[in-house]
Amino acid sequence: MENVYTVKRESITLSEQELGDASPEEHLRYFMSYQANLLKEMERFVERHPQHDRSKKGLSYTQTILHLSLDEMKQFSTELSELMERYLSFSPSEERQAHTFAVISIPQD
16 A cells, blocks of 8 residues: 655645744745755656756756845746746646746845
């Protein structure tokens, strides 16, 4: 017998209230869960696809620092959300493959 546990889609995103009320320990626990989920998705992908095929399938990851004022960051977030909204309406089909996009914004001191 095998049990499989998943996170409900609506439980993945925390509200501003939840984030605002979270202690430092809770933030770290939430972030570790977030990372663990991404790591599991990456593990599944790389185990299922040969090395030479991964980038052809669309695998990529990057990290960069943007220098933005608080207003510019809000504008960037709004525009990114609008862009993602346009593509969220696409239905699955034979020529469309699901992709996980993860966005993290950590202000630097």
